[in-house]
Amino acid sequence: MTTIPPLDLTEQYRTIEADVSTAVLEVLASGRYINGPIVEAFAQDFGRYIGSDECVACNSGTDALYLALRALNIGPGDEVITSPFTFIATAEMISAVGATPIFIDIDLDGLNFNIDQLAAAITPRTKAIMPVHLFGRPVDMERLMAVADHHGVPVIEDCAQSTGATWGDRKTGSIGQIGCFSFFPTKNLGGCGDGGAMTTNDPEIAATARMLREHGSRTRYYHEAIGVNSRLDAVQAAILQIKLRYLDGWNAGRHAVAERYQALLGAVPGIVLPSSPAGGGSVWNQYTIRIESPAEKGGEWRDRVRQFLMDQGIISMIYYPVPLHLQTVYASLGQGPGSFPNTELAAHQVLSLPMYPELSVEAQERVAHGLKDALATL
Numbered sequence: 001m002t003t004i005p006p007l008d009l010t011e012q013y014r015t016i017e018a019d020v021s022t023a024v025l026e027v028l029a030s031g032r033y034i035n036g037p038i039v040e041a042f043a044q045d046f047g048r049y050i051g052s053d054e055c056v057a058c059n060s061g062t063d064a065l066y067l068a069l070r071a072l073n074i075g076p077g078d079e080v081i082t083s084p085f086t087f088i089a090t091a092e093m094i095s096a097v098g099a100t101p102i103f104i105d106i107d108l109d110g111l112n113f114n115i116d117q118l119a120a121a122i123t124p125r126t127k128a129i130m131p132v133h134l135f136g137r138p139v140d141m142e143r144l145m146a147v148a149d150h151h152g153v154p155v156i157e158d159c160a161q162s163t164g165a166t167w168g169d170r171k172t173g174s175i176g177q178i179g180c181f182s183f184f185p186t187k188n189l190g191g192c193g194d195g196g197a198m199t200t201n202d203p204e205i206a207a208t209a210r211m212l213r214e215h216g217s218r219t220r221y222y223h224e225a226i227g228v229n230s231r232l233d234a235v236q237a238a239i240l241q242i243k244l245r246y247l248d249g250w251n252a253g254r255h256a257v258a259e260r261y262q263a264l265l266g267a268v269p270g271i272v273l274p275s276s277p278a279g280g281g282s283v284w285n286q287y288t289i290r291i292e293s294p295a296e297k298g299g300e301w302r303d304r305v306r307q308f309l310m311d312q313g314i315i316s317m318i319y320y321p322v323p324l325h326l327q328t329v330y331a332s333l334g335q336g337p338g339s340f341p342n343t344e345l346a347a348h349q350v351l352s353l354p355m356y357p358e359l360s361v362e363a364q365e366r367v368a369h370g371l372k373d374a375l376a377t378l
C-alpha cells in the first residue's frame with residue numbers, strides 16, 4: 001500500500017528540474033546572492049502577473065504582512081479586523097506592530113470572515129481590514145471593498161494561500177490597497193525555502209516597504225526608521241521566476257482535482273464539500289471538507305475519521321485545529337469558547353484532503369473510497 005501524502009513537491013520538481021538547476025547554478029556562479037537583477041526581475045514579473053504596479057519582494061509571507069502594516073503606519077492603539085480562522089501569522093503580525101487584532105466570525109459556506117459582520121466591527125481605531133483568502137478561495141472582494149471604502153479603511157489582503165485566485169476579472173492581491181503573498185514551499189507558488197512579496201498600486205507604500213525591509217534605509221548606512229532585514233534570496237527569486245510560468249497550469253491542475261473530488265464525494269452523506277464562490281475563482285491551495293458530527297458519534301468523530309484514513313495510508317490534515325481567539329497567546333483578548341461559534345465548529349469539523357496538481361485519479365478514488373468506508377463503518 002503506497003501512502004497518499006497531503007501534497008508531494010517532488011513530482012512537480014522533477015518536471016522542471018533541468019530549468020531550475022541551470023538557473024540556480026547561474027546565480028551561484030554570479031556571486032550576486034542578495035538583491036541584484038534576478039530579484040528585481042522576478043518582482044516585476046510577479047507584480048505584472050498579479051496586476052499591480054508595484055511588487056516588493058521579501059523574506060516571507062509573514063514579513064509581507066508586517067511590512068504592509070508598517071507601511072500603513074499601523075501601531076499601538078490601532079485595530080485591524082481579520083478572521084480568527086487562519087494561520088497565526090495573520091493576527092500575529094497585527095500584534096507584532098503593536099496593534100490589536102479584532103476578530104469577526106466566519107461564514108460556514110466559504111470559511112472566510114463574514115462580511116455582514118464587518119461594518120459593526122469598524123470603530124474610529126480601525127486602521128485596516130485584513131481579509132484572508134483561505135485555502136485559495138477568494139473573499140467576496142466587491143462587497144468587502146464597498147464596506148471598506150464607505151468607511152475609508154484600507155484593505156490588506158492576506159493572499160498567502162491564494163496566488164492566482166480571482167474575484168471578477170482581477171487577481172487577489174490587486175484589489176485591496178495591499179496584497180501579501182507567501183512563497184513557502186506548500187503555497188500555490190512555492191520556492192525552495194522561505195519567500196514572500198507585497199503588491200500595491202501605491203508607489204509611496206511600496207517605497208516605504210522597501211525602506212523598511214532594508215533596515216529602515218533608502219540610502220545605504222542612512223537610517224530613517226526602525227526596520228528589518230527581509231530580502232528575497234537571489235536563489236529563491238531565480239526558482240520562483242521559472243515556477244511562475246507554470247503557475248496557471250498548476251492551478252488548473254488543482255481545479256481539475258477539486259472537480260474530481262466534487263464528483264466522487266458529492267453524494268456522500270455526512271460531509272460538506274467546499275463551495276466555489278459565484279463571483280470568483282479559487283486556486284484550491286487546500287481541498288477542505290467538513291465532517292458533520294452527529295451527536296451519537298461523539299466529539300472526536302472527525303479525528304477518528306482522519307485516523308481511519310491514516311491507517312489506509314491516506315494522510316489528511318487539519319487546518320486549523322485551534323482558532324486564533326482560543327490560542328494561549330490571545331487569551332488576553334478575553335474571547336473564550338463560544339465567542340465565534342462558526343469558527344469553533346469549523347475547527348472541529350474541517351479535514352483537508354490530499355491536494356496537489358499531480359494527484360492521480362487512482363489516488364483520489366482511494367481517498368473517496370476510504371472516506372466512504374470510514375463514514376459507513378466507524
Ligand SMILES: *Cc1c(COP(=O)(O)O)cnc(C)c1O
Nearest residue numbers: 060061062087089160182183184
Ligand atoms: C503561510 C501563511 C502565512 C505566512 O507565510 P510565510 O511565508 O510562511 O511566512 C500567512 N498567512 C496565511 C493565511 C498563510 O497561510
